[in-house]
Amino acid sequence: MNLQLKSGALQQVLALASLVVLLVTFSISSGNFFQFSNLIGILLSTAVIGVLALGSTFVIITGGIDLSVGTVMTLSAVMTGVFITFWGLPVPVGILGGILTGALCGLLSGTAVAKMKIPPFIATLAMMMIAKGLALIISGAKPIYFTEAESFANISQGSVLGSLIPGFDIPNAVLIFFIAAILGFLILSKTIIGRYNVALGSNEEATRLSGVNVGYWKIVIYTLTGAFTGLAGVMMASRLNSANPALGAGYELEAIAAVVLGGTSLSGGKGTIMGTVIGALIMSVLTNGLRILSVPQEWQTVVVGFVIILAVYADMLRRRKA
Amino acid sequence: MSEILVHMEGITKKFPGVMALNGCRFELRKGEVHALMGENGAGKSTMMKILTGVYQKDEGSITYKGRTVEINHPKAAQDAGISMIHQELNLAPDLTVAQNIYIGREPRRKLGLFLDEKALNRQVEALFERMGLVMDPSALVADLTVARQQMVEIAKALSYNADVLVMDEPTAALSEAEIEDLFRIIRQLRAEGVGIVYISHRMDEIKRITDRITVMRDGQYIATVPTAEVSTQDIISMMVGRQIYDTSKPEGVSRDRETVLEVQGVSRGRVLSDVSFTLKKGEILGVAGLVGAGRTELARVIFGADRPDAGEIRVHGQPVRMKGPHDAVRHGIGYLSEDRKRFGCIVDLDVKSNVAIASYRRFLKPAGWMDTGRIRQEAERIVDRLRVKTPHVDQEVKFLSGGNQQKVVIGKWLTRDCDILIFDEPTRGIDVGAKSEIYKLLNELAAQGKSIIMISSELPEILRMSHRIIVMCEGRITGELGHEEATQENIMQLATAAM
Numbered sequence: 001m002n003l004q005l006k007s008g009a010l011q012q013v014l015a016l017a018s019l020v021v022l023l024v025t026f027s028i029s030s031g032n033f034f035q036f037s038n039l040i041g042i043l044l045s046t047a048v049i050g051v052l053a054l055g056s057t058f059v060i061i062t063g064g065i066d067l068s069v070g071t072v073m074t075l076s077a078v079m080t081g082v083f084i085t086f087w088g089l090p091v092p093v094g095i096l097g098g099i100l101t102g103a104l105c106g107l108l109s110g111t112a113v114a115k116m117k118i119p120p121f122i123a124t125l126a127m128m129m130i131a132k133g134l135a136l137i138i139s140g141a142k143p144i145y146f147t148e149a150e151s152f153a154n155i156s157q158g159s160v161l162g163s164l165i166p167g168f169d170i171p172n173a174v175l176i177f178f179i180a181a182i183l184g185f186l187i188l189s190k191t192i193i194g195r196y197n198v199a200l201g202s203n204e205e206a207t208r209l210s211g212v213n214v215g216y217w218k219i220v221i222y223t224l225t226g227a228f229t230g231l232a233g234v235m236m237a238s239r240l241n242s243a244n245p246a247l248g249a250g251y252e253l254e255a256i257a258a259v260v261l262g263g264t265s266l267s268g269g270k271g272t273i274m275g276t277v278i279g280a281l282i283m284s285v286l287t288n289g290l291r292i293l294s295v296p297q298e299w300q301t302v303v304v305g306f307v308i309i310l311a312v313y314a315d316m317l318r319r320r321k322a
Numbered sequence: 323m324s325e326i327l328v329h330m331e332g333i334t335k336k337f338p339g340v341m342a343l344n345g346c347r348f349e350l351r352k353g354e355v356h357a358l359m360g361e362n363g364a365g366k367s368t369m370m371k372i373l374t375g376v377y378q379k380d381e382g383s384i385t386y387k388g389r390t391v392e393i394n395h396p397k398a399a400q401d402a403g404i405s406m407i408h409q410e411l412n413l414a415p416d417l418t419v420a421q422n423i424y425i426g427r428e429p430r431r432k433l434g435l436f437l438d439e440k441a442l443n444r445q446v447e448a449l450f451e452r453m454g455l456v457m458d459p460s461a462l463v464a465d466l467t468v469a470r471q472q473m474v475e476i477a478k479a480l481s482y483n484a485d486v487l488v489m490d491e492p493t494a495a496l497s498e499a500e501i502e503d504l505f506r507i508i509r510q511l512r513a514e515g516v517g518i519v520y521i522s523h524r525m526d527e528i529k530r531i532t533d534r535i536t537v538m539r540d541g542q543y544i545a546t547v548p549t550a551e552v553s554t555q556d557i558i559s560m561m562v563g564r565q566i567y568d569t570s571k572p573e574g575v576s577r578d579r580e581t582v583l584e585v586q587g588v589s590r591g592r593v594l595s596d597v598s599f600t601l602k603k604g605e606i607l608g609v610a611g612l613v614g615a616g617r618t619e620l621a622r623v624i625f626g627a628d629r630p631d632a633g634e635i636r637v638h639g640q641p642v643r644m645k646g647p648h649d650a651v652r653h654g655i656g657y658l659s660e661d662r663k664r665f666g667c668i669v670d671l672d673v674k675s676n677v678a679i680a681s682y683r684r685f686l687k688p689a690g691w692m693d694t695g696r697i698r699q700e701a702e703r704i705v706d707r708l709r710v711k712t713p714h715v716d717q718e719v720k721f722l723s724g725g726n727q728q729k730v731v732i733g734k735w736l737t738r739d740c741d742i743l744i745f746d747e748p749t750r751g752i753d754v755g756a757k758s759e760i761y762k763l764l765n766e767l768a769a770q771g772k773s774i775i776m777i778s779s780e781l782p783e784i785l786r787m788s789h790r791i792i793v794m795c796e797g798r799i800t801g802e803l804g805h806e807e808a809t810q811e812n813i814m815q816l817a818t819a820a821m
Contacts, residue, residue, distance in 0.1 A: 190691045192682045199679055202670040209627060209665050210680040210734060211651025269670050 015263055015278040018311065022282065026289035033292050040170060042281075042288045047156070047173035048073075048236045050280040052251055053258035054184045055228025057276045058221050060259050061188075061201045063268025064113060064120035066222070067252050068127035069229045072105040074248030075131040076233025081144030081243035084152060091152050098237070099230035105131055106226020110219035128252070135245040144243040155238035173235055180231060185273040187224070197221055202269030257304070258283050261311050282307075325352045326388075327486055327517040328373065328404075333382035335368055340713070340721060342368045345382070346543045348536055350486060350517040355508060357528045357549065358521045360538035360561055361725065361753030366521050369538070370488045373519075374406040375399035387485075405479035406488040409751070410663075411471050413463045420446040420459035423478045449477050453507055468613070469500035476507065487511065488519040491751055493527060497612045497779075505531050523753055525554050537561055558754050579603050581639070582773045583655075583742055585624065588633030593619040594797045597633070601742065601773050606764060608788030609777045610813050616797040617777045618660060621744045624775075625657040626650035637742070651680060653742075656735030660747035660777075662724065666731040669720035673712055674701035676719050676730050680738040704733035709759060725756030732763065743767065744775045749783065761787060781810045793817050 027034040052069050059066040080098035083089045089097070105127055112123035146152040155172060162169035188194035196217045200207040208214045237243045262279030264271030286307060290300045328350040335343040343365045350356050358366045371377045373384065375393040384391055386402060393399050399406075413422050420442045421428075429441040446459040455473055463471060472492060479487055489508075493501045508518060508531060520532055528535065529549060537544040537560040544560050583601040588594055593616045601607050609617050622628045624635060626644030634641050637653045644650050647657070659665035667676045678685055678697045685693045685700070701715040708729040712722055719727055728748065735743055745764070749757045764787060768774055778784050784791060791803045793816035801816035 186691075190694075192686065192690075192692060195675065195679075195682060195692065199668050199671060199675070203664070203668040206665050206668050207679065209625070209647050209657060209659060211648045211656075211738070212679065213646060213648040215646070 012263070012272060012274050012278065014314070015261065015275055015282070015311075019278055019282050019285065022285050022289065026285070026292065029289075030292045033289060038288070038292070040174070042284050043174040043177075044171050045288065046280050046284040047171075047177040048232050048239065049251065049254050049258060049283070050177045050277065051180050051228055051232040051235060052255040053262075053276050053280045054180055054273060055225040055232070056252070056255045057184065057259050057262075057264055057271055057273060058188070058197055058228075059120070059225045060256070060264050060266060061197050061268060061271040062218060062221055063201045063204070063266075064218075064222075065124065065256070065266070066106075066109065066225050066229075067121065067124040068105060068109060068131055069225065069232075069255055070248045070250055070252035071128050071132040071135065072102055072226065072229045073233040073236060073251060074243075074245060075105065075135040075138075076102040076230040077237035077243040077248070078135045078139045078144060078245055080234050080237050081146065082138060084149050085144050085146055088148070091149050091155075094149075094152070095155070095234050098234040099227055102230020102233060103223050103227040106223040106229065107219060109226070110222025113222065114215035114218040128249075132249060135248075139243065139245040141245060143245070146237070146241050146243075152238055153241045156235050157239060157241075173239060176231070176235060180228065181273055181277050184228070184276075188273050193217070193220055193224065198269060201271075254283065257308050261308060263315055282311075324354070326350070327352050327386065329385040330369070330373065331383050331385075333369065333372060333384075334380045335365075335372060335377060336380055337721060342541055343372075343379075344541045346538065346541070348373075348543070349546065350519060352485075352517055353512050353515045354533040355512055355518045355520050355531055357532040357535040358519055358538070359523075359528065359535055359557060360544075361723075361755050364538040364561070364723075364753070365541040366538055367490060368541075370406060370490065370519060370521065373399070373486075374404055374488060376406075400482050403483055403485035404488070405482055405484040405486070407472070407475045407479060407490065407492060409491045409494060411468070411475055413471055413474060415464035416462065418460045418462055419457060419466070419474050419477075422463055422474055423449070423459075423481050445481075446477070449481055453477060453480065454510060455507065467500075468495040469497070469503070472496070472504070473507070480511070484516065486517045486519070488521070490521045491523070492520070493522065493524060494750055495613060497614075501527070523751065523757075525557065525754075528557070529554065561754060579605070582637065583624070584634075584636040584639075585620075586634045586636070588620070588623055588630045588635065590619065590623055590628060590630045592797065594623065594630070597794075597797075597799055599792050599799060599802070601775060603773055604768050604771045605789050606768050606774045606776055606787055608784040608791040609775060609794060610779075610781065610784050610791055611794035611817050613779060614796075615794040615817065617794050618746055619797070620794070621657060621746050621775070621777060624650070625655055625744060627657070651738065651740070654740050655742045655744065656680070656738060656740035657744045658728070658731050658735070658746060658748060660750055662727050662731060667719045667727050667734075669727075670718060672716045672718050673705065673710070673722075673730055674698055674715040677701040677704050677715075677733045677737050680734050684737075700737055701733075704730075704736060707736075708733055708763065725752040728752060728756070728760070732760070740772070742773050742775070744777070746777045747779065748776065749778070749780070781813060784808075784813070785810065 032038060052073060056066055056069055076098045079101040080094050083097040084091060084094035109124050109127045112118045113120050158172050159169045160172055161175060188197065196212055200214050200217065204214060258280040259276050260266065261282050262275030264275055283304065286304055287300050290303060326349060330348040333343050333346045346365060346369055348369060360366050368377060372379045375396045375398050378394060384393060423446055424442055429438040429445065430436065431438050443459040450457055457470065457473065463474060492504060496504060512518060522528060532549045534546060534548050535557060536546045537557065539561060579602045581600050582603050586598050588597045597620055611617050623630050626647050626649050636642065642653055663669060674697050677700060682692065685697045687693050698715060705712060705715060710729045711726050719730055748760055764774055776787060785808055789805055791808050791813065792799050793801045793813055795817050803812065
């Protein structure tokens with residue numbers, strides 16, 4: 001098979017190679033890095049951002065952007081708290097409510113983009129502020145604790161795998177992240193939503209003139225991103241056993257960074273779920289490894305910034321050659 | 323015999339899965355207009371992109387003004403005096419003519435901080451004078467016709483003191499009068515010693531304007547001949563190397579056939595006013611007119627891509643209101659745009675996805691997953707039936723030639739099984755061989771009971787293919803002709819009726 005043809009595959013191989021290089025480098029530099037508990041820690045810290053990034057991948061492939069995923073995640077967490085703690089609804093209903101909150105926000109952003117023709121940057125910037133404000137109003141600017149529903153914490157913190165296979169204590173949050181990734185992969189590559197997503201990202205007008213109701217599908221895609229965001233909100237709330245209305249702003253940029261590191265093009269039409277998973281892992285491996293090497297937190301951020309520039313530049317160089 | 327400007331020898335270029343050029347040669351003399359001909363995919367554009375530094379050759383040598391050169395960047399070509407005017411114009415619409423021509427080299431005032439608009443306009447006026455062109459340097463490019471924009475591109479190329487000018491399908495978007503204008507400028511440049519490479523499919527133009535012809539086929543060099551010494555038939559057989567399909571004039575469709583589409587009093591802004599016509603089952607309706615007559619605008623309204631201000635469209639007798647192309651497609655209408663790359667296919671997707679894009683609902687498994695097996699099957703059937711030249715259906719459409727891209731777009735609507743097909747310039751930029759295949763296909767489709775609206779600027783094509791012809795001018799229908807009464811003369815008369 002011709003390697004250049006499968007540019008998507010090559011792009012993943014490159015991202016995967018950088019991940020492996022990072023893993024090897026950190027393992028050599030510090031004996032504490034390649035420990036089961038540390039690796040689990042890395043995966044756990046990837047889970048929430050990872051699910052957020054998975055969702056963002058869809059909108060970014062349309063050539064759009066969703067700046068609201070950080071605060072919509074917060075609002076979803078807060079609403080989950082409202083459903084479970086304030087209203088006393090069963091935990092599964094609360095979880096569904098949290099996911100639907102995210103989906104609803106996505107639906108609104110998508111409608112503003114597709115029907116009102118507001119540029120995605122502006123529409124989702126507005127949604128980011130709306131969600132942030134609502135989260136503070138609804139929660140009374142105080143964290144909502146899930147003390148009444150003890151099982152809720154298990155969503156992220158428990159380990160179904162650990163109870164099945166003794167010693168294999170992988171937290172549920174990590175499991176959810178991988179299931180969400182598989183779901184995302186299936187949606188992007190095996191369903192009509194995914195195909196239209198790529199098509200309208202690479203040439204919206206030609207897709208429209210093929211009789212595809214582009215507006216409708218854009219709304220579907222933003223809603224899908226919203227649903228993933230809602231799931232991330234539930235996971236975060238469960239992880240902290242509380243919904244903190246002050247947390248979440250800024251997560252959108254980390255999610256976008258993970259997507260971009262995974263080789264997805266901000267101009268649309270190109271991107272993979274596998275890439276995003278690897279991108280999210282690169283981000284957390286990098287911060288974790290730098291922390292183990294005692295690099296101060298401020299400097300970790302600086303390094304991540306440079307790595308993003310390098311990764312995207314390398315990707316563009318490769319594309320130019322092809 | 324005048325001095326040789328460019329000599330390309332043994333040029334080879336590979337693309338993923340395709341051998342685009344295999345040991346090609348090309349020679350250009352000072353002060354000649356040299357046609358580069360061949361079917362789509364023959365390698366003409368690739369050859370010229372190598373000359374102008376857009377692509378890098380894998381093998382071979384280029385001699386320019388007697389010295390062996392490596393042209394590894396478009397800027398290097400430009401600095402050396404080799405300029406190309408692409409089919410797609412590269413101008414910034416919100417800048418003026420002069421600003422576009424000197425973009426990146428703007429004259430400055432003394433300190434170098436401020437731009438000198440006056441000096442800029444003066445330079446451009448001098449340039450226009452040399453070309454014998456009357457145009458306001460301070461006009462906005464967005465306000466110019468495509469023809470005038472093309473003149474700006476030529477002026478821009480000349481402003482780099484070009485010795486070699488490559489023109490890719492320069493007349494594709496031009497009317498007869500505008501072509502005359504272009505030819506006048508080409509002749510003037512030739513007299514000044516500029517070497518011009520002229521890529522076109524229009525045989526009459528080649529005969530009129532060029533001195534020599536180089537023919538390519540399937541990435542190979544075939545021959546270089548003086549234009550005056552060969553017949554059109556000779557050139558065509560060199561290009562295709564196979565028998566050309568020829569249709570006789572079609573039979574008129576009998577009056578009692580069912581009407582499938584009625585357009586009644588449709589108006590839109592200043593581009594369409596009170597347009598009414600009908601389309602019958604199994605009919606090929608030609609829509610003739612000059613560029614800007616409103617033909618594409620009419621097609622877009624029928625296809626729901628633009629909304630009319632007034633009027634009604636009935637499909638199978640039922641009035642329809644279309645919110646967008648998706649509604650038109652649901653009513654069985656398909657549209658093939660004149661601009662394939664922008665509006666026809668999604669070049670970053672593969673052949674099978676492009677073929678299926680309008681019909682995915684047909685290819686779903688009960689659970690909602692895409693049935694990739696059936697999509698592949700359908701795509702392979704289409705590739706086979708339309709003779710699309712592609713190594714496999716997983717090939718991205720951007721690697722196909724123009725004619726093959728057009729076939730993929732036709733395949734998209736065949737897969738969707740539309741009853742009404744609107745072809746907007748179906749053979750623009752397509753070589754003779756592929757053209758005949760498309761004509762043959764149109765006839766087959768009509769015989770199967772599909773109704774076809776064919777917009778075309780090529781009169782022989784309209785005359786040869788249409789059962790009935792409507793002629794547009796300035797947004798109105800100025801006449802309707804049966805195929806037996808239509809001639810080039812009376813169509814042209816109607817096409818200029820309102821002027």
